[in-house]
Amino acid sequence: MENKTITFKIDGVEVKGSPGQTIMQAADEAGIYIPRLCYLKDQVPHGSCRVCTVEVNGTPQAACTQPITEGMEVKNDTPELKEHRRNIVDMLFVEGNHFCMFCEKSGNCELQAMAYRLGIYAPKYPYLFPESSVDGSHPDIFIDRNRCILCGRCVTASRDIDGKNVFEFVGRGPEKRIAVNAEARLSDTDIDVTDKAAEVCPVGAIIKKRIGFAIPVGERLYDKEPIGTDIESKIKSEKVS
Amino acid sequence: MNKMEQSAVKKICEDNRNDSSKMMDIVKTVQNEIGCVDDSIIDLIAEQVNTPRVKIEGVVSFYAFLSKKPKGKIVIRVCDDVVDKINGAYDVAVAFCDELGIRMGETTSDGLFSLEFTPCIGMSDQAPAALINDTVVPYLTASKVKEIVRELKEKQDPLKLSLKNGDGNNAHGLVRSAVKNNIFRKGPVIFADFEQGTGLKKALSLKPEEVVETVKASNLRGRGGAGFPTGLKWQFTRAAKGEQKIIICNADEGEPGTFKDRTILTEVPELMIEGMSIAGYAIGADKGIIYLRGEYAYLKAFLEDVLENAREKNLLGENILGKTGFNFDIRIQMGAGAYVCGEESALISSCEGLRGDPKTRPPFPAQKGYKEKPTSVNNVETFCCVSRIFDIGADKFTEIGTEESSGTKLLSISGDCKKPGVYEYPFGVTVEELLEETGAEDTQAVLVSGPSGQFIASDSFKRKICFSDLATGGSIVIFNNKRNMLKIAYEYMAFFEEESCGYCTPCRVGNVLLKRRLEKIIEGKGEPKDLDYLNELGESIKYTSRCGLGQTSPNPVLTTLKNFRSHYEILLKEAEDGMQPDFDIKDALSVSEGLIGRKSVIY
Numbered sequence: 001m002e003n004k005t006i007t008f009k010i011d012g013v014e015v016k017g018s019p020g021q022t023i024m025q026a027a028d029e030a031g032i033y034i035p036r037l038c039y040l041k042d043q044v045p046h047g048s049c050r051v052c053t054v055e056v057n058g059t060p061q062a063a064c065t066q067p068i069t070e071g072m073e074v075k076n077d078t079p080e081l082k083e084h085r086r087n088i089v090d091m092l093f094v095e096g097n098h099f100c101m102f103c104e105k106s107g108n109c110e111l112q113a114m115a116y117r118l119g120i121y122a123p124k125y126p127y128l129f130p131e132s133s134v135d136g137s138h139p140d141i142f143i144d145r146n147r148c149i150l151c152g153r154c155v156t157a158s159r160d161i162d163g164k165n166v167f168e169f170v171g172r173g174p175e176k177r178i179a180v181n182a183e184a185r186l187s188d189t190d191i192d193v194t195d196k197a198a199e200v201c202p203v204g205a206i207i208k209k210r211i212g213f214a215i216p217v218g219e220r221l222y223d224k225e226p227i228g229t230d231i232e233s234k235i236k237s238e239k240v241s
Numbered sequence: 242m243n244k245m246e247q248s249a250v251k252k253i254c255e256d257n258r259n260d261s262s263k264m265m266d267i268v269k270t271v272q273n274e275i276g277c278v279d280d281s282i283i284d285l286i287a288e289q290v291n292t293p294r295v296k297i298e299g300v301v302s303f304y305a306f307l308s309k310k311p312k313g314k315i316v317i318r319v320c321d322d323v324v325d326k327i328n329g330a331y332d333v334a335v336a337f338c339d340e341l342g343i344r345m346g347e348t349t350s351d352g353l354f355s356l357e358f359t360p361c362i363g364m365s366d367q368a369p370a371a372l373i374n375d376t377v378v379p380y381l382t383a384s385k386v387k388e389i390v391r392e393l394k395e396k397q398d399p400l401k402l403s404l405k406n407g408d409g410n411n412a413h414g415l416v417r418s419a420v421k422n423n424i425f426r427k428g429p430v431i432f433a434d435f436e437q438g439t440g441l442k443k444a445l446s447l448k449p450e451e452v453v454e455t456v457k458a459s460n461l462r463g464r465g466g467a468g469f470p471t472g473l474k475w476q477f478t479r480a481a482k483g484e485q486k487i488i489i490c491n492a493d494e495g496e497p498g499t500f501k502d503r504t505i506l507t508e509v510p511e512l513m514i515e516g517m518s519i520a521g522y523a524i525g526a527d528k529g530i531i532y533l534r535g536e537y538a539y540l541k542a543f544l545e546d547v548l549e550n551a552r553e554k555n556l557l558g559e560n561i562l563g564k565t566g567f568n569f570d571i572r573i574q575m576g577a578g579a580y581v582c583g584e585e586s587a588l589i590s591s592c593e594g595l596r597g598d599p600k601t602r603p604p605f606p607a608q609k610g611y612k613e614k615p616t617s618v619n620n621v622e623t624f625c626c627v628s629r630i631f632d633i634g635a636d637k638f639t640e641i642g643t644e645e646s647s648g649t650k651l652l653s654i655s656g657d658c659k660k661p662g663v664y665e666y667p668f669g670v671t672v673e674e675l676l677e678e679t680g681a682e683d684t685q686a687v688l689v690s691g692p693s694g695q696f697i698a699s700d701s702f703k704r705k706i707c708f709s710d711l712a713t714g715g716s717i718v719i720f721n722n723k724r725n726m727l728k729i730a731y732e733y734m735a736f737f738e739e740e741s742c743g744y745c746t747p748c749r750v751g752n753v754l755l756k757r758r759l760e761k762i763i764e765g766k767g768e769p770k771d772l773d774y775l776n777e778l779g780e781s782i783k784y785t786s787r788c789g790l791g792q793t794s795p796n797p798v799l800t801t802l803k804n805f806r807s808h809y810e811i812l813l814k815e816a817e818d819g820m821q822p823d824f825d826i827k828d829a830l831s832v833s834e835g836l837i838g839r840k841s842v843i844y
Contacts, residue, residue, distance in 0.1 A: 045601070047601050047745070047787060048744050048745050048746065048787070049745075049746055050745050050746050050747055050785040050786070050787065051746075053784070053785045060784050060785060062787070065601045065602075065603075066603070067603060083781075084781050084784055084785050087747075087751075087777075087778070087781045087785075088746050088747060088781075088785060091746050091747065091750035091751060091754070092746060092750070094750070094754075095746075095749075095750045125754050125778075126754075126757070128750075128753065149746075150743070150744075150746075150749075165293035165295065165296065166295075167295070168293065168295040168296050168298070168299045169299055169596070169743075170295070170298050170299050170302040170303075171302050171303075171743065172302070172303050172579070172596075172740075172741070172742060172743050173738060173739060173740065173741040173742065173743040173749060174738060174741070174743065174749060174750070174753055175302075175743070176742075176743030176744075176749065179295050179298060179299070180295060181293050181294060181295040182294075182295075183280050183284075
């Protein structure tokens with residue numbers, strides 16, 4: 001059993017982690033927030049969004065997949081990295097059709113909250129206006145591919161937690177999209193509204209029916225505090241106690 | 242699906258031991274025999290192989306040569322790479338459309354022919370070229386198409402086309418291809434004489450660790466484009482924990498303008514296979530895989546025969562050349578049309594029967610590669626160099642080339658030159674010498690190492706081909722003064738958009754945005770600030786992308802911006818009225834006007 005601690009730096013601040021941890025895991029425990037979208041705690045990191053890109057000893061790496069090593073120098077909160085992250089979030093917005101004004105996820109959406117945190121009001125790239133499909137076939141769960149950011153959380157959750165393989169990616173490149181384990185419709189799969197796969201979506205691509213707009217504006221998750229606060233407040237609460 | 246097709250699919254699955262890691266072979270065979278992998282077939286395979294149907298659909302939808310919709314019995318794929326276009330690919334395509342009575346992307350109503358475009362098939366020196374099922378038809382012209390279609394309609398089999406055989410082993414009984422080698426310069430490493438077994442014998446007289454040290458001492462660097470030190474890669478793989486280790490030969494050769502590995506596979510495959518055996522001995526592997534791009538399927542039967550010959554000579558198999566306990570054998574894994582599978586971890590994914598997605602690194606293949614086993618992926622040419630190193634000695638190898646780039650480099654040169662083909666040069670040759678040798682005139686630009694490399698202008702023609710100056714996996718494309726550099730860059734951006742695996746945001750979306758902004762400039766609607774947009778976006782894609790594809794795909798734009806900036810600048814103008822030049826208010830209103838039934842009063 002390895003008892004070693006690995007000591008490294010994030011933006012000059014010393015952080016201690018344990019062998020096998022990624023930069024993100026160690027940073028989260030230390031109360032340092034590295035922005036991320038596709039990452040979900042306790043899931044195999046997907047490494048697809050690239051929002052968590054940090055500079056490690058001069059080289060860009062995804063914090064969610066990069067293991068920590070002794071003496072590593074990580075840069076996280078720099079203007080350059082912030083600009084790269086804004087670019088990626090902008091790309092995600094223009095790649096889909098994200099109509100926040102009528103989306104049920106608004107206020108609880110990680111993409112929207114990340115945009116606010118990064119100071120984005122409108123993307124700087126032109127909208128691509130793709131044609132994406134929706135699937136309302138299932139009695140309890142609705143899929144809207146216009147909003148999917150291809151994070152893979154649903155694929156991983158369905159496979160690793162629900163043991164069902166309801167979701168998988170099809171297509172290549174800009175055509176890549178989420179498909180279901182049936183010829184066409186979600187209702188032909190064995191998904192259930194209680195499945196983990198039905199609740200892990202960071203955006204409004206997988207929505208449980210008859211829940212939307214139940215929480216009033218002002219009381220939603222990200223109305224109260226910016227995304228990432230849950231991780232940053234670790235330090236604050238430790239300082240208080 | 243009728244009963245015959247059902248039992249055919251079942252048999253294909255059973256021939257592959259109902260093993261989901263053989264999914265590539267299963268779906269490829271089904272595609273070839275039945276013409277598609279549709280929903281009912283996917284369901285049947287899912288049942289036989291015990292894999293979720295959506296996973297199979299994921300594989301089928303990833304590779305260009307697989308399709309859910311039925312394709313014709315004969316699929317004609319006209320190569321639309323830049324070099325082919327320059328040499329008349331569109332005229333050839335139009336001729337096929339006329340003869341068959343269908344458009345590109347369609348299938349004839351009798352189900353006999355499908356017609357489509359395909360990216361670089363490794364025939365840039367004999368362009369325009371097409372694939373007709375597995376048969377390569379090089380040196381095409383619009384006038385040849387009529388006779389080809391007539392013959393196809395008559396014989397219903399591209400293998401029966403009366404095409405004159407090419408040179409060397411292109412005329413071999415198991416190849417019988419019209420492809421030509423066009424090897425115009427042979428050097429001391431790849432195309433020099435070689436007695437099969439020489440290198441392996443010498444390697445086996447050493448301990449495996451000594452073999453690794455010899456390769457390190459030779460200063461050999463990978464010949465596929467990335468240039469990673471081979472000895473170091475083998476050292477890591479040898480040291481990695483694992484009961485079984487794997488050697489993989491990357492014969493995907495997808496970088497546009499690269500066709501040098503094709504000539505190795507045709508003329509000196511023994512040299513390559515011997516290098517794989519040496520590698521197996523060095524790292525402690527008993528298994529080797531040759532990942533052969535689908536477009537080179539015409540070489541498969543020949544290569545299987547070469548492997549069988551090697552087994553008969555005890556250069557493969559068990560207790561090789563009398564070395565008790567050294568067992569090593571090689572199988573061929575066919576690709577199915579995906580440039581990204583030239584990336585080593587995507588290649589491994591494909592070997593495992595998955596979508597060709599690059600894998601999360603770390604761990605690197607040396608630690609966890611094929612089926613999580615320590616794996617070394619090396620290029621075709623690299624393995625040839627290994628054989629030669631043991632033949633002539635590491636010292637002799639370092640005497641060839643330059644200080645930091647030992648040995649020779651096979652260059653596949655094409656484009657605007659009189660003698661497109663393969664040239665083996667010691668490292669250190671200048672671009673100027675290449676232009677001279679290949680008979681290039683009025684050269685405007687040279688694309689070094691394909692679109693993932695760099696466009697250089699005449700101010701760089703005295704520079705050298707080597708790892709410390711102009712590095713290349715082999716691709717050299719020459720463009721003369723008649724060519725439009727921005728349109729060429731655009732074509733390559735379209736290539737990357739198509740070939741991106743789509744896993745990560747910057748590559749999947751960013752390349753589309755780059756391509757569109759370039760299009761705007763080409764159409765004359767560009768503004769000066771667009772150049773900053775291209776630079777910033779391009780750098781961001783490179784910085785944040787997950788694999789080598791995204792880390793280099795902006796290069797056609799970035800390197801033409803750097804070396805041909807004036808070509809962009811003359812097309813730009815400041816927007817006078819403050820409106821975005823590519824926004825047309827009347828056009829934007831036309832849909833609403835149609836819906837409401839009246840025209841805008843203001844506009």
